[in-house]
Amino acid sequence: MAAALRLSDLREQIDIHAIADSMYGLIGELYPICRSITGDGFRTTLKGIQAHIPLTIHEVPSGTPALDWTVPKEWNIRDAYVKNSKGERVIDFRQSNLHVLNYSVPVQQTMTLAELKPHLFSLPEYPDWIPYRTSYYKETWGFCLSHNQLMALPEDDYQVCIDSSLEAGSLTYAECFIQGQSDDEILISCHACHPSLCNDNLSGLALATFMAKALATVSTRYSYRFLFIPGTIGSITWLARNEGSLGRIKHGLVITCVGDPGNTTYKRSRRGEAEIDRAAENVLKNSGTEYEIVDFSPYGYDERQYCSPGFNLPVGGFMRSQYGRFPQYHTSADNLELVQPRYLADSFAKFLAIFDVLENNRTYLNLNPKGEPQLGRRGLYGSSGGASHRELNQMAILWVLNLSDGDHDLLAISERSGMPFEAIQYAAERLADGGLLKEVISR
Amino acid sequence: MAAALRLSDLREQIDIHAIADSMYGLIGELYPICRSITGDGFRTTLKGIQAHIPLTIHEVPSGTPALDWTVPKEWNIRDAYVKNSKGERVIDFRQSNLHVLNYSVPVQQTMTLAELKPHLFSLPEYPDWIPYRTSYYKETWGFCLSHNQLMALPEDDYQVCIDSSLEAGSLTYAECFIQGQSDDEILISCHACHPSLCNDNLSGLALATFMAKALATVSTRYSYRFLFIPGTIGSITWLARNEGSLGRIKHGLVITCVGDPGNTTYKRSRRGEAEIDRAAENVLKNSGTEYEIVDFSPYGYDERQYCSPGFNLPVGGFMRSQYGRFPQYHTSADNLELVQPRYLADSFAKFLAIFDVLENNRTYLNLNPKGEPQLGRRGLYGSSGGASHRELNQMAILWVLNLSDGDHDLLAISERSGMPFEAIQYAAERLADGGLLKEVISR
């Protein structure tokens, strides 16, 4: 029987650009759908993902308590417009689903411009862009439009129509679970509730989908759980329903905005020095690209819930440009031009590298700790570092031997030595093969 | 019954410039008095303070043991001069009490310039200024004069007179105690023994006086104890007499040189990270003005005694220019021109702000720690930071909720979030009002 493929092997074999193109294709396919935190748009999105990976879909009835919250009514929309007195659609949901204030209650009314204006939202600083706005927990209605469009509206009698429903139904979310050798889990969470916005967060959703697809082909140490959920209420609902088994989650990442040209940004978990934090920093430090590490703050996406003090899970945030820090954020300019396959490819590679570190991070004990072992007679001496990290590197051998005292995992040895994790891992594996190291199991 | 005024309210209502003018007035009034570590000059000074606040005055007899020291003889002086052979006072105590070496023993003698010179002190680097010198623990006599004056003295027979007494008497110091809700105390200590020097330390004495006056008008959590003492022997005597009750002192500040144009300087307590250290740093960091933080060193004023290893009290130093770091220090140029009301006002405002932080620093527990509570239905969502710190700030709400795990006091949350203490405090109070936080009492 052939040995199972490991993640490290996968990383060398994978055609990252083909995957990035597929990710971009999925984004393009899901882009037109009008999603919200509940409703059929969310369900249709999950169907698109199911074309690539198996999903377990959960429906949680409106009114279900979830921690301090309650699952809201389900929202669906068929059409929405503002017509002028000539009957022309001057604002048209069919042109962009951003035109409607997300979660708008139904309305069917004729009114003057002055009456309409309090329901109109625009962005004066970017007059060509339509803003994205929501009103989940306050029942109202409204339209979003470009500031130029707003300025051009003449006095008139306007016919306003939002053909939506806000009724008892359910909240939908999906899980893709990949069983590993251990029941210890890595959680990957992405919000899938935003309508026609590509970076935020179709990019995250596509990255999660194709990562799950890739991981299913290899033998992993950890089990992986991918969540496709509505923001905030989704993670709160999931946490409420899985409170008893959160102990399985050893590491986690919230994925958002991973397709834009910005540098990769890692946001630390609330713990600050969790293994996921150290792994992500190690990968970015050795990536040869610019990157940013930011401390945890209680603002952002679903890490706010995973890292609330009562859970305090080791969950960090993986993104490129941060929420609210790029001008296109929450506007119609977050489109298929902003997101590009090469950035998706880069995010995918780094994301995979982080998992590879987690999969391989172990603590060893030097079985020959007094003096250096004689490496020469074991064929482990005289090799020197080459282009590939997989080549045995003499310094890596010495560092692993010196720091394998039970107090340093391989990540710590990589950090202390300044050498890439792969070089350290490879040295440790050769030393273990040679009987010079033994893994410390319980820690 | 109207709720008692809090310190925070006082800070908003107070007319800081009127207070600064009163401080400056008191300094002007006390400036001419010849003070020393004992004697009537010190007592007259306390009478000036008593016009503003109630004082308990202590007289400790000469010879009383105090820790490793002994209370010295009492020194008083009526007149001192050097007359030339024409009978003209060429050095005259009546023109400046700095002219006499403080604690000079009586002398009445005629001598040549050569005999006189070993008893004359001047400052060649500032030839117009009279230095301030003392000889507390070595019985001698002398005169201080400007270097120009010294250089101009011709050969002559000089009549030297110091009409002083050094006899058994007592050491005088005063306390102003303001009872708060708790018996836990904040200690404010200032040396009041220097003669005609304005910044060092009539400024500190005036700041303490008007701070005590202000605090007496509000309801405080802490009790406040203000000490007006002679330097070194005063704090040593006070410590010796109060050793049994030092446990009440939770925080303390030594106030010196708070009226000059230099930046506010905070000198950390020996502990380095005591709550007073964190509070002072927080206030200065958020003050919008330049400032300096210096580590504890065993040189300076009475913090040397409070922070000696056997006591190690959490007492820091609050000043503008540091002792010995401004040219006018311990010279006749430390006068009513160096000290100005606007600097006194700034010191007063910062000093008060530090107390406000200490009064309000608490540790809370988030009662809803799993996930974020739904703020919307409690009216706590959607507010954003405005001009006033008293306005509810959404980020402050999220930080307080996230870090109220029992391990972080509000100061720590302010530090971690980078937000002003007042914003954090206000958010915490609103959350506590809303039933989402509970104070952790014993810590």
Add this chain to the structure above:
Amino acid sequence: MAAALRLSDLREQIDIHAIADSMYGLIGELYPICRSITGDGFRTTLKGIQAHIPLTIHEVPSGTPALDWTVPKEWNIRDAYVKNSKGERVIDFRQSNLHVLNYSVPVQQTMTLAELKPHLFSLPEYPDWIPYRTSYYKETWGFCLSHNQLMALPEDDYQVCIDSSLEAGSLTYAECFIQGQSDDEILISCHACHPSLCNDNLSGLALATFMAKALATVSTRYSYRFLFIPGTIGSITWLARNEGSLGRIKHGLVITCVGDPGNTTYKRSRRGEAEIDRAAENVLKNSGTEYEIVDFSPYGYDERQYCSPGFNLPVGGFMRSQYGRFPQYHTSADNLELVQPRYLADSFAKFLAIFDVLENNRTYLNLNPKGEPQLGRRGLYGSSGGASHRELNQMAILWVLNLSDGDHDLLAISERSGMPFEAIQYAAERLADGGLLKEVISR
């Protein structure tokens, strides 16, 4: 009976330049000898050292197990050359013992240039220099020569001769032990196995020799153990034979490359904050010269063995230019020109200063910890820092009193105050003489 001379006294009396000249003389004397990790060259070298200090010489038979290693066969060499067809020695061991690959097995053979070339080693980047190469654990033979020499070799039939022996014998090393008041030891280790290389490590060997000679003249608190050993196998053999008594070693230094113009470099022990690390950093910080502190790494000289995780001894590295960081390293340019007496003198002075700190570093308890003691009546007040560290310095007095709480040794007080160790030590001794401090013995 006169009080025994202390190290501090020695430092003031010593003629450092005379010692440096003697060190340089010893280096010149030992330079021509062909040393290796075993053999008569090593023994002859020890004889040269014995002219200055008493040595205990150990012979460990080939084949003896030593930790994970085995003592190798003994190597000796009488002559080696390559002759051209005219019988001229074109490579000649008698001109430089670097010409022979150290540990070459015997060979006697005629061959073409093409056959010879795989056995020739040169340094193209420094075409005038002969490289130093070894083959301790792989039985082969070779010659080292300048690249210019190599390039000039014509096609010819070459007569190759290495008149060496590699046979059962023994590994030689030596110890010089100086008994101090206590059995606690300071270990000084230097490798003495390199042939004609001056900085690496005749300089270290000369420094150790003359340091041992100097220390034998004073009364020390610690015992001192100097090791003259072959690199790697020597320290491994010594550790194996002394494993039971390693607990005596309180501090240690590996000395290498101490005679070149580079800045003094201290390489921290694996512990990183051992007393030896703090002492060395303190000395270098107060030396008034440029210096470098580098963290421990498992590459270098015998600190690799002393600091292996199973021993983890507090042993640092003392050097000027680091191994491998100066171009002359392991070439014929590491000669009597590279090493100069003035650098040896500087190394000697710093080395001695480190021992002086270790000898005098103590922890005291302030017997009068409440308030400052009255220094005036004890004659300890009013002194101020002068040119000499041996003069009583008022700030040093205050720092020692304030920090002598049992948690700070004198090194920590020097670090915290920023004052030189000698000033702190002198103040502590005066305070102890005055009954104000008591040494904390067990810690």
